[in-house]
Amino acid sequence: MGTSAEAAELSKLPEGRPAAAFPLGLPVLLVRRGGEVYALENRCAHMGCPLAAGKLDGYVLQCPCHDWRFDIRDGKFLDAPELAVKIYAAEIKDGKVFVRLP
Amino acid sequence: MSLEERKKALRYLFGPVVDKLGYKFTPVEEDADFLLEQEALLEAETGIPYCPCQARTKDRAENMRIVCPCIPFHRAHYDAMKRCWCGLYVRKDVTDPDKLKQVPEERINAH
Amino acid sequence: MKKVTIYALSTCLWCRKSKKYFEENKVPFEAVDYDKQSEARQAEMMKEMKCAGCTGSFPFIKIGAACVQGYDPDEFEKLLKK
Numbered sequence: 001m002g003t004s005a006e007a008a009e010l011s012k013l014p015e016g017r018p019a020a021a022f023p024l025g026l027p028v029l030l031v032r033r034g035g036e037v038y039a040l041e042n043r044c045a046h047m048g049c050p051l052a053a054g055k056l057d058g059y060v061l062q063c064p065c066h067d068w069r070f071d072i073r074d075g076k077f078l079d080a081p082e083l084a085v086k087i088y089a090a091e092i093k094d095g096k097v098f099v100r101l102p
Numbered sequence: 103m104s105l106e107e108r109k110k111a112l113r114y115l116f117g118p119v120v121d122k123l124g125y126k127f128t129p130v131e132e133d134a135d136f137l138l139e140q141e142a143l144l145e146a147e148t149g150i151p152y153c154p155c156q157a158r159t160k161d162r163a164e165n166m167r168i169v170c171p172c173i174p175f176h177r178a179h180y181d182a183m184k185r186c187w188c189g190l191y192v193r194k195d196v197t198d199p200d201k202l203k204q205v206p207e208e209r210i211n212a213h
Numbered sequence: 214m215k216k217v218t219i220y221a222l223s224t225c226l227w228c229r230k231s232k233k234y235f236e237e238n239k240v241p242f243e244a245v246d247y248d249k250q251s252e253a254r255q256a257e258m259m260k261e262m263k264c265a266g267c268t269g270s271f272p273f274i275k276i277g278a279a280c281v282q283g284y285d286p287d288e289f290e291k292l293l294k295k
Binding site: 133136137140143144154155156157159164168187188189203204205206207208 | 225282284
């Protein structure tokens with residue numbers, strides 16, 4: 001079932017801009033959009049570049065290294081859905097963001 | 103990092119990616135080694151492991167479509183050839199890559 | 214004999230195989246490495262390839278008035294004989 005770990009304080013998470021977090025030391029990317037928070041592995045499926053420095057357009061995050069694009073909702077790579085970055089379940093409790101890590 | 107080490111690292115990075123796309127490294131070891139070496143050299147020069155058989159232009163968006171493995175951006179073309187353009191990757195069912203042909207994209211589109 | 218010109222990349226395996234094909238068949242050819250040319254010459258070469266309906270994939274080989282993109286010995290033979 002995995003472990004739920006605190007990743008960030010909701011008030012410190014910018015709206016619509018990717019942010020890097022390290023719950024339990026793991027590279028996680030958090031995106032706050034509307035009332036939701038999305039959590040993904042902060043490593044591109046291509047060469048492992050940190051995605052947090054990428055550009056976000058709607059729900060599409062573009063890797064800063066070689067422009068691979070992922071949907072933050074399911075982690076899928078837009079140009080080949082067989083490839084994806086891991087996504088984690090995120091929940092907000094008492095103003096804090098928790099992610100469920102495997 | 104030495105050139106040989108980087109070639110190994112690229113293999114390690116790209117192997118699982120192309121596997122999910124239904125491809126594998128060409129079993130012609132001499133060709134795979136040459137192509138990986140060219141990529142590692144291009145990466146040392148430009149920071150990016152570009153396809154060694156396609157030309158870069160001044161257009162970033164175009165160039166990003168030829169970063170190895172570039173299969174996702176040329177899927178129909180490569181699937182039809184059962185190999186990528188430079189031949190570093192072949193479809194998993196291919197046992198004799200020398201029988202495969204390099205067919206230009208526009209000829210595949212015309213069919 | 215038809216004039217043969219190979220547009221190549223110095224890093225390209227199939228460009229090497231193409232050159233070898235013409236050498237082994239004793240067909241004289243001129244080879245130009247795209248990546249070793251000036252920006253202006255590169256632009257000219259790319260324009261020529263695109264005008265022939267080709268992309269920026271190498272090799273690009275001119276045999277007489279015809280052109281071939283990719284290593285294709287059957288096509289080379291056909292065009293040389295034509």
